[in-house]
Amino acid sequence: MKIDQTNIDIIRELKQGKRSFKKIADKLEITENTVRSRVNKLQEEGVLEICGLVDPDMLPGHRVVIIGIKLSEMNLVEKGEEISRLRGVIHTNVVTGRFDLLIMVMFKKEFGLLEFYTEEIAKINGVRSVETFVVYKSYNLKVPYIF
The missing domain is CATH 3.30.70.920 (Lrp/AsnC effector binding domain/regulation of amino acid metabolism (RAM) domain)
Incomplete structure (x- = not known):
């Protein structure tokens, strides 16, 4: 899977954890469906895992x-x-x-x-x-x- 700048930007936005796909899409000026499909693809490819982390x-x-x-x-x-x-x-x-x-x-x-x-x-x-x-x-x- 090719990791482009949009994927990196989405991953960076997900650092906040519970941020909605809508808010990410608005900030990056892309559609919510684009965010959702890219996140799903990143997860399927094993590039991204969304989980709760503790200090x-x-x-x-x-x-x-x-x-x-x-x-x-x-x-x-x-x-x-x-x-x-x-x-x-x-x-x-x-x-x-x-x-x-x-x-x-x-x-x-x-x-x-x-x-x-x-x-x-x-x-x-x-x-x-x-x-x-x-x-x-x-x-x-x-x-x-x-x-």
């Missing part, structure tokens, strides 16, 4: 952690996909640098770092080492609520 700093008892993972194997994509399905994982990235993967994980009172390592990461073969970065304060971070 983890505003959720009592929740914490976000970034974890760097070194693997003993070079099947980065396969391990990245496997780790992305673990409980608490918000997103997984295959990266360059001293780690093979960087993941962002959300915790809550009943599911913390210890549980994540002993119940989730322990399931993954080929993890050589991990390094944890606790996020004390984030800016502009909005994530899907996964619990």
Whole structure:
């Protein structure tokens, strides 16, 4: 699918979340049907997903952690996909640098770092080492609520 400037403008307008297609159409000077059909096509193609996001700093008892993972194997994509399905994982990235993967994980009172390592990461073969970065304060971070 070709992403043109109109698609980008629509996506930018959807950043406000509950903005109506009519208001977007009026602002961009296109028809409401054009907005609707383009949004539907962007969703069908997997380019756009409309969902509610939360600021983890505003959720009592929740914490976000970034974890760097070194693997003993070079099947980065396969391990990245496997780790992305673990409980608490918000997103997984295959990266360059001293780690093979960087993941962002959300915790809550009943599911913390210890549980994540002993119940989730322990399931993954080929993890050589991990390094944890606790996020004390984030800016502009909005994530899907996964619990």
